[in-house]
Every structure is written in structure tokens, then in C-alpha cells.
Amino acid sequence: MKRTFRGGIVFPSALQNQKETAQASSFMTIFPKQLHLSLNSALKPTVSVGDTVLIGDRLAADPDGKFPPLHCGISGTVTAIEQSSVITVISDGSNTFGTLLPPLSKTASREALLQRMYDAGLVGMGGAGFPTYRKYQAPTIRHLLINACECEPYLAADVRLSIEHSDTLAEGIRFLAAAAGISSREAVFCTESPTAAARLSGMGIRTILLQGRYPQGSERQLLAAVFGREIPEDRFPTDCGMIVSNVATAVAMAEAAHGLPLTHRSVTVSGMVAHPVNLFAPIGTPFSDLIEQADPLLSRRRCRYIAGGPMTGTQITSLTSGLPKTCGGVTVLPALQITKGPCIRCGACVRVCPAGLMPFRIEAAHLAGEKDNTATACISCGCCSYVCPAKRNLAAHIGEARQEMRQRP
Amino acid sequence: MTLAAPYVRADRTTASLMTTVCVALVPPSVAAVYVFGFAAAVRLIVGLLTAFVADRLSGIHRPFDGSAAVTGLILTLSCPVGTPLWLLALGSVFAVFVMRDAFGGIGNNLFNPAMAARAVMLTVFPTHLGGYTTPDALSTATPLSSAHATPTLDTLLPRLIGTTNGSLGETSALMILLGAIWLIARRVVRWQVPVLSLLGFSIVSLLTTGHLILPLLSGSILFGAVYIFTDYTGKPTTPFGEGLFAFGVGATAALLRIYGRYPEGVCFAILLWNLLTPLIEQLTAPHIYGRKKRV
Numbered sequence: 001m002k003r004t005f006r007g008g009i010v011f012p013s014a015l016q017n018q019k020e021t022a023q024a025s026s027f028m029t030i031f032p033k034q035l036h037l038s039l040n041s042a043l044k045p046t047v048s049v050g051d052t053v054l055i056g057d058r059l060a061a062d063p064d065g066k067f068p069p070l071h072c073g074i075s076g077t078v079t080a081i082e083q084s085s086v087i088t089v090i091s092d093g094s095n096t097f098g099t100l101l102p103p104l105s106k107t108a109s110r111e112a113l114l115q116r117m118y119d120a121g122l123v124g125m126g127g128a129g130f131p132t133y134r135k136y137q138a139p140t141i142r143h144l145l146i147n148a149c150e151c152e153p154y155l156a157a158d159v160r161l162s163i164e165h166s167d168t169l170a171e172g173i174r175f176l177a178a179a180a181g182i183s184s185r186e187a188v189f190c191t192e193s194p195t196a197a198a199r200l201s202g203m204g205i206r207t208i209l210l211q212g213r214y215p216q217g218s219e220r221q222l223l224a225a226v227f228g229r230e231i232p233e234d235r236f237p238t239d240c241g242m243i244v245s246n247v248a249t250a251v252a253m254a255e256a257a258h259g260l261p262l263t264h265r266s267v268t269v270s271g272m273v274a275h276p277v278n279l280f281a282p283i284g285t286p287f288s289d290l291i292e293q294a295d296p297l298l299s300r301r302r303c304r305y306i307a308g309g310p311m312t313g314t315q316i317t318s319l320t321s322g323l324p325k326t327c328g329g330v331t332v333l334p335a336l337q338i339t340k341g342p343c344i345r346c347g348a349c350v351r352v353c354p355a356g357l358m359p360f361r362i363e364a365a366h367l368a369g370e371k372d373n374t375a376t377a378c379i380s381c382g383c384c385s386y387v388c389p390a391k392r393n394l395a396a397h398i399g400e401a402r403q404e405m406r407q408r409p
Numbered sequence: 410m411t412l413a414a415p416y417v418r419a420d421r422t423t424a425s426l427m428t429t430v431c432v433a434l435v436p437p438s439v440a441a442v443y444v445f446g447f448a449a450a451v452r453l454i455v456g457l458l459t460a461f462v463a464d465r466l467s468g469i470h471r472p473f474d475g476s477a478a479v480t481g482l483i484l485t486l487s488c489p490v491g492t493p494l495w496l497l498a499l500g501s502v503f504a505v506f507v508m509r510d511a512f513g514g515i516g517n518n519l520f521n522p523a524m525a526a527r528a529v530m531l532t533v534f535p536t537h538l539g540g541y542t543t544p545d546a547l548s549t550a551t552p553l554s555s556a557h558a559t560p561t562l563d564t565l566l567p568r569l570i571g572t573t574n575g576s577l578g579e580t581s582a583l584m585i586l587l588g589a590i591w592l593i594a595r596r597v598v599r600w601q602v603p604v605l606s607l608l609g610f611s612i613v614s615l616l617t618t619g620h621l622i623l624p625l626l627s628g629s630i631l632f633g634a635v636y637i638f639t640d641y642t643g644k645p646t647t648p649f650g651e652g653l654f655a656f657g658v659g660a661t662a663a664l665l666r667i668y669g670r671y672p673e674g675v676c677f678a679i680l681l682w683n684l685l686t687p688l689i690e691q692l693t694a695p696h697i698y699g700r701k702k703r704v
């Protein structure tokens with residue numbers, strides 16, 4: 001019996017087949033004509049309109065030195081900086097590299113590696129986008145899990161990355177272990193894909209094959225599956241001596257050690273497209289350019305475009321906006337409308353909730369303007385809404401309830 | 410309107426779920442018509458139609474989600490064939506209008522609407538519902554008294570295939586089993602519910618009377634275990650609570666059957682446990698990830 005966590009969903013084979021198709025498609029690097037790079041509130045542009053930039057050049061940095069900088073993935077000219085929050089770069093078509101960072105040796109110190117994580121702009125690429133160096137500087141780390149449990153339907157880039165670039169990944173895992181201050185034998189590669197597991201154990205990395213079940217890739221669920229232990233609600237895994245990093249982050253670490261800042265990322269474009277593809281795309285590539293690679297003829301109006309997977313992704317409001325560091329997939333789905341009905345107390349949401357909540361109750365309390373203090377344990381996985389036969393938007397409402405409770409506890 | 414995440418949803422809807430339950434009710438309905446003939450067919454149609462009309466008139470559930478059809482069918486199947494048509498129609502309307510919708514509609518009602526209506530019918534018109542064609546040993550006022558004989562193939566076989574005992578839905582154990590397999594295979598019902606309720610029933614009847622198989626194959630317990638105790642309304646939603654509930658209802662049904670005044674142990678047992686459901690649900694709430702104590 002493969003290890004897993006409590007609750008969750010095994011998706012029907014129609015969805016799983018889509019994923020397998022996508023996992024079989026090799027990476028293609030794309031060279032977009034322009035980039036739109038969004039900055040978060042910490043980052044300030046370090047370039048001005050009209051500047052010439054090369055691949056790997058810094059575009060923005062945090063004056064306080066807390067949030068890692070942002071680098072450019074193409075060579076060209078900065079043509080616009082909108083309200084200091086979106087930088088537009090137009091390509092000159094030459095794809096010239098700028099001056100890169102000096103390569104690090106395999107025996108580089110922990111401090112050097114942490115510094116490199118910052119300089120190369122590394123953030124968690126599995127979703128949250130938390131600065132990587134901040135996680136790894138935690139004092140007493142004992143366990144490092146490399147997460148290739150890509151449990152959402154349609155997404156395949158993480159597994160594909162593990163299969164196609166297993167050597168770079170293995171190297172990245174060793175660097176990450178060193179950065180965490182542990183031996184690389186303590187790092188464990190976790191996946192739901194037997195092929196990926198075989199590749200990495202062939203590279204001398206410890207691997208654990210987990211059951212294909214959603215949300216296996218959720219940090220806390222993964223830790224529960226592997227160690228049989230729960231992280232207290234008000235603590236982080238690092239407080240318990242554990243780090244979970246996404247495979248894309250590990251690959252970015254290997255490249256950073258070679259001197260390349262984080263300028264590209266792996267992304268699956270899938271769903272209602274002619275052929276699902278896995279791409280290496282510069283950060284900031286417009287979503288429309290990504291979608292074009294999978295289906296040039298897609299009629300744009302009747303679809304719904306999701307940044308990320310269909311379970312936890314967010315709807316893309318503008319197709320010209322650029323790919324962020326945290327987004328590993330673009331999913332095109334039919335713009336289905338659902339009619340919701342009253343809750344019939346079937347209990348399905350209770351059985352699937354990996355957090356052990358009673359979603360229908362929290363939703364009812366929230367809609368009635370009452371508080372239910374269990375809401376804060378919700379991990380927003382969406383399992384409850386997925387299974388609900390009455391098609392209630394449980395996860396969305398519980399998310400609102402949680403937000404309110406965090407604001408005024 | 411923008412849809413909130415998740416953007417994929419499971420295929421199952423309330424309506425498809427209710428349709429599956431209706432399909433599961435076909436085998437016992439067919440058995441009823443086979444055994445009782447025209448009278449059963451008329452009752453099924455009347456029960457179904459009045460429930461449907463009541464549902465449309467009440468208008469709480471738009472569009473039609475099929476839950477009224479389930480209520481109407483279950484109510485009809487739990488009545489004896491001698492039930493007057495007017496009483497059946499009244500009960501069916503009452504179940505949908507009052508017991509389901511006046512309590513706020515599906516999901517908000519405390520009691521199983523069909524069983525609550527059944528109980529009211531029995532209390533208000535006791536003589537009209539006593540009309541079992543062949544009085545069942547277990548449904549008479551001195552239950553189990555004639556069941557002391559060791560069960561033989563002669564007594565068991567008819568109960569398996571189809572007998573004229575009891576109410577419309579209980580004629581054939583085999584047909585109920587067929588419905589159970591369908592419901593479990595379609596994952597509408599978790600197998601624990603019928604199994605645990607039959608277990609509860611068996612243990613109590615074995616302990617108190619020393620007999621096992623006969624009670625199982627006769628009377629409404631089998632029908633109840635498959636179609637009534639499994640009804641989502643008034644049943645705890647927690648997996649553990651659901652099991653507890655099932656076992657409790659089964660055991661209570663046996664007790665009521667043996668010591669009670671009415672033959673309808675199933676009906677009163679479920680209403681009693683419906684009352685306990687909020688408490689059970691509270692006590693069996695799952696452990697919340699990362700929290701020590703339940704709050």
C-alpha cells in the first residue's frame with residue numbers, strides 16, 4: 001500500500017488520461033517577442049524605460065533586501081514601466097546572455113548557497129512564492145522533501161521535469177540539502193509517478209512513491225503521508241525541522257549554482273487544447289503566447305483560462321499578462337456554468353476534506369453571518385466543492401470565512 | 410458570472426443522485442406489482458404523482474431535483490397494499506409539503522420526510538394502515554411469537570423471492586438486495602450503513618429472542634436498511650457517526666419490534682435517531698489536521 005494522507009480525491013480516468021498525455025510531451029523552449037513582468041509590492045524597478053537588457057539582467061529588486069530580485073529572460077529593450085508594477089521588455093531576437101553570477105563549487109558553504117538563492121531570485125515555484133532562502137535559513141532542519149506530487153488534473157510539468165532533467169534535478173537536490181545544512185542522503189524525492197521515481201533513485205536520490213491522490217502535493221498533506229505526523233496549525237513545517245520544496249525550485253537551484261538566475265520556468269499548457277505541451281518559458285511571457293503553443297486556433301471567447309490547475313488555480317483576467325514565477329500551468333477549460341442547489345447532507349464533503357473539517361457546516365455558518373473557528377484549518381484544496389452534488393461553492397465561501405477570521409481573530 | 414475555484418466539478422448532481430435512488434427502487438416496486446398486482450401499481454403511481462405535484466406547488470426546489478420522487482416512492486413502498494388511496498395521497502403531500510418543505514426544504518429537515526409522514530398517518534388513521542393482507546408473524550401485536558419454529562427452506566424461500574407479507578416494498582428480499590448492490594456500486598450508499606444496521610438488528614433480535622434469519626427476511630428491516638436508513642436527511646454526515654447511527658437504528662428497530670406496540674419498528678426507530686443526529690454529528694466530528702483538541 002502506497003503512503004498517502006486522509007481524505008482527498010482520486011480523479012476519474014478521463015482526467016487522469018489527459019495528465020498522462022501531457023506527461024509524455026517533451027519540453028520546448030519558447031522565445032516570446034515581449035515580456036510583461038509584474039512586481040509585487042516589495043520590488044522596485046532597477047531599470048528605466050529605454051534601457052537595453054540582456055538575459056539574466058536584474059529588472060527589479062527589494063530596497064530592503066528581503067524579497068529576492070527579478071531577472072530578465074530575453075534580451076531587448078525596456079519599453080514601459082506601468083505604475084512601477086509591470087515592466088515590459090521587447091525582444092531584440094538575439095537572446096544574448098548578460099554577465100551571469102560566478103559558478104559555485106559542489107562544496108560551497110551553506111551561507112554561500114543561501115546568498116545565491118537570494119541573488120538568483122529563487123522563490124518557491126510550487127505555488128506560494130515564499131522566498132526560498134528564508135525557508136532554508138531555518139536553524140535546525142532535519143528533513144527535506146522534494147515535491148513532485150503534481151496532484152492537480154492536467155498539470156504535468158513537474159513530473160516531466162523530473163523525468164527529462166533528472167540529472168539537473170539530482171544536482172539541485174544536493175545543493176538544496178547543503179543549503180538546509182543536512183546531508184544529501186536526508187533529502188527525499190516524493191512523487192506519484194513510478195517513472196520519475198525510478199529516474200531519481202537511479203541518480204542516487206532517496207525516493208518515495210506515493211499514492212496518486214489529490215491533494216497529495218499539498219505541503220502539510222505530503223508531510224503527513226511521509227512522516228505520519230501533522231504540523232500544528234499555527235506553525236510552519238520549518239518550525240518542525242522540515243522543508244518541502246518543489247522540483248522546479250530544485251532545478252532552479254542547480255542552475256543558480258551554475259550562475260544562471262531564475263529567468264525561465266517549466267509550465268504545462270493543457271485542457272481544451274489541440275495538443276497539451278510542456279514549455280520552458282521566460283518569466284513574464286504573456287499567457288496568450290503560451291496558449292498559442294498548445295493550440296494556435298483556439299477560439300478565445302468560449303473558454304475559461306486558468307493560471308495553475310483547475311482545482312486551486314485562478315482565472316486569468318487578461319491574456320496579455322505575464323507568467324509569474326509561481327505558475328506551473330495554464331489550463332483551458334470550457335466556460336461551464338453550474339446551478340447550485342441546497343445542501344442535501346450527503347456527507348461527501350466531510351469525507352474528502354483532508355483537513356478534517358465539515359465544509360457544509362462552515363459554509364452554512366458563513367452564509368448566516370456566523371463564525372465557525374474551524375475555518376482557519378482549511379487549506380483551500382477545493383475537494384469539497386469538487387465532490388458536492390449540490391454544486392455548492394464550499395471552498396470559496398470557507399476561504400472567505402477564513403480570511404475574515406484571520407483579519408479579526 | 411465567474412465560477413469560483415475549483416473549475417472542474419464531479420459529474421454527480423443532486424438530480425443524478427436521486428435518479429440513481431429511484432432506479433434502485435425499481436426492483437422492489439416490480440416485485441410489489443408482481444405480487445400484489447394492479448392495486449400496488451395504482452398505489453405507486455398515486456404516491457409518486459402526488460409527491461411530484463406537491464413538490465411543484467411548494468416550489469422550494471427549482472429546478473426539479475427528484476427528491477420528491479424518492480420521498481413519494483419510499484412512502485408508498487412502506488405502506489401496506491390495503492392503504493386507501495386518499496390516505497396515501499394525503500401522506501405523500503404531507504411528507505413533501507410539511508415534513509420536507511415546511512422545515513426549510515431538503516437538507517434542513519430534522520426528520521426523514523417519508524417516515525415522519527408514515528408515523529403521522531399511523532397515529533391519525535391507525536385502522537386504515539393495519540391492512541396487511543397476510544398478517545406477518547413479526548408484524549402482529551405479539552411479535553416473533555410464531556417465529557419460534559426453526560426456519561426451514563419452506564419458510565425462507567418465499568420470503569426471498571416474494572411474499573404477500575407486510576408492506577409493498579418488503580415483498581422480496583432478493584429484489585431489495587439487488588437495489589442495495591446497485592446503490593453501493595454507484596457509491597450513493599456506503600456499505601457500512603445497511604451492514605451495520607442489519608448487524609444491530611440481528612444482535613438485538615438474537616439476544617432477546619434467539620432467532621436471526623427470519624426477522625431479517627421478513628418485515629421492513631431489510632427495506633429500511635437499504636433505502637430508509639441510508640437516506641441523507643437526518644443522518645449524521647461524519648463517517649463514524651453514520652456507522653453509529655446505522656447500528657443504533659437497527660438495534661432500536663429490533664427492540665421496538667419485539668417490545669413495542671406498533672409493528673412499525675423501523676419507522677419509529679429512525680425518527681428517534683433522527684433526533685439524535687445533531688448530537689452524534691457533534692460528537693463524531695473528524696479530527697482537524699494540526700489541532701490537538703476539538704473546539
Ligand code: SF4
Pocket residue numbers: 352353354355356357359377378379380381382383384385394395398
Ligand atoms: S474545507 Fe478547505 S481543506 Fe476541506 S476540502 Fe474544502 S477546501 Fe479543502
Ligand code: SF4
Pocket residue numbers: 342343344345346347348349350359360384387388389390391392394646
Ligand atoms: S457535499 Fe454538498 S450536498 Fe453533500 S453534505 Fe457537503 S455541502 Fe451538502
